[in-house]
Amino acid sequence: MKQLVRAFIAVIAIALALMYVTSVLNSEQGYSGGNTLTVYNWGDYIDPELIAEFEQETGVKVIYQTFDSNEAMLTKIAQGGTTFDIAVPSDYAISKMREEGLLLPIDHSQIPNLSHIDPRFMDLSFDPGNVYSVPYFWGTVGIVYNPELVGGKTFRSWNELWDPDLRNQILLVDGAREVIGMGLNSLGYSLNDTNEEHLQEAKRKLERLTPNVKALVGDEIKMLLAGEEAAVGLVWSGDASEIISENEKLDYVVPEEGSNVWFDNMVIPKTARNLPAAHAFINFMLDPEHAARNAEYVGYSTPNKDALALLPEEISGDKRFYPDEELLSKLEVYDNLGKRMLAHYNELFLEFKMHSK
Known part of the structure; x- marks a missing residue:
């Protein structure tokens, strides 16, 4: 009987050890959420065709959820009951999320398309150095x-x-x-x-x-x-x-x-489970062609200088939505x-x- 108990304990110990190793490996890879990416964004704030293209290119299934205010988004992420890999808060909300430890730092080396962002929209007061956020719309x-x-x-x-x-x-x-x-x-x-x-x-x-x-x-x-x-x-x-x-x-x-x-930026909440896919999604959305299509669909101003060059003149030259420096000041x-x-x-x-x- 004692031998059976010892054998059972040994099996349990091996199983726990394997679970620990798997957990560590997943943690090192930044991935433990399966082949899905959960995006939390404002309603009607992305071209649905871009989501389909991202899924096709990467094989990652996107679960898309929406919020109607920064306060609602903050409350849900702070509660931690739902996992989100990407969220799109506004400037002051990003500052608050930084203070409350609700964000993970973004690895810029995984986002080469960051080079397409107009420097005017980087390194702003709500996130110096863009440690936690990447421009989406303004x-x-x-x-x-x-x-x-x-x-x-x-x-x-x-x-x-x-x-x-x-x-x-x-x-x-x-x-x-x-x-x-x-x-x-x-x-x-x-x-x-x-x-x-x-x-x-x-x-x-x-x-x-x-x-x-x-x-x-x-x-x-x-x-x-x-x-x-x-x-x-x-x-x-x-x-x-x-x-x-x-x-x-x-x-x-x-x-x-x-x-x-105002500036809405992409962030990675601290509860994210699929970091590689989160970085891949951010990089995908910063591709100039994708960003231009998204700007045409949504109607907001793009911070992507190379996407702006791809937009029709009636959009990019409209000072009502791309105001000059005098008004911006x-x-x-x-x-x-x-x-x-x-x-x-x-x-x-x-x-x-x-x-x-």
């Missing part, structure tokens, strides 16, 4: 408007949104940073302002805008503006591009006081405000939404 926040529905009026300033003639004619994206930032910019303040007097002043001014606000909405803002359900909208530039492609009557402007310039990246201040921004925004009803 853009601005501004105003889409239909001249026919506003009597031929054009927009140069945020303050023109307070015109009484625009009563019940404005749609706003349902985002705290965008709306509070608009209020701050309209007063000449930074959209990263943390001065309480300035924030309360912006809140009071936004409350005076509510008669003009038809609704705060999500992705449906594109359909509503293109369908002329409202005359004016606060939107991201890529959405503006898509809206204008659906209805050429509309135009887009970044107000002269300044606004947000007036734009700000959203700072990571920290948990307390971000929560305060959200409180102010919720109060504004309640006032808008």
Whole structure:
């Protein structure tokens, strides 16, 4: 009996040893998630044909999941219940993820196509040295408007949104940073302002805008503006591009006081299980031909200088979506405000939404 027990223990020990060796080998290879790659991205933010081509070239199956806000993405990754190999957060969210240890460093030697990125979009404040992130898209926040529905009026300033003639004619994206930032910019303040007097002043001014606000909405803002359900909208530039492609009557402007310039970058969350495929996917998306096709499909601005050269002139030469240095100098990246201040921004925004009803 004792011999059987000893033999059983020996078998168990050998099995555990084999499991350990396999685990170490997988860890060294950066791979333990099977022949799949899980990508976590914004909705409608990649050309589906590129995913199919990546799968065909690599034999890796892509599982594609979407989120609708940086906050939702952060919460899910921080909880750790779901494994993601690639995510596409925005600038301030990347800074927060770095601080909270939610990211793995990217091996630049595995991404030769990084050389195609315009140096202007590298080494930015939210990720110095691009240790954890690689540029994907960039853009601005501004105003889409239909001249026919506003009597031929054009927009140069945020303050023109307070015109009484625009009563019940404005749609706003349902985002705290965008709306509070608009209020701050309209007063000449930074959209990263943390001065309480300035924030309360912006809140009071936004409350005076509510008669003009038809609704705060999500992705449906594109359909509503293109369908002329409202005359004016606060939107991201890529959405503006898509809206204008659906209805050429509309135009887009970044107000002269300044606004947000944002960057969405590809990152590798710390729970990633397929590091080789993650690096291969990033490199694939940075290929100039792939990046150009993706930019045409999505409508946002590409940071890939060699992809930009492949785009039609009507896209690459459109200063509404590829603004010049003079305008860029007036734009700000959203700072990571920290948990307390971000929560305060959200409180102010919720109060504004309640006032808008």
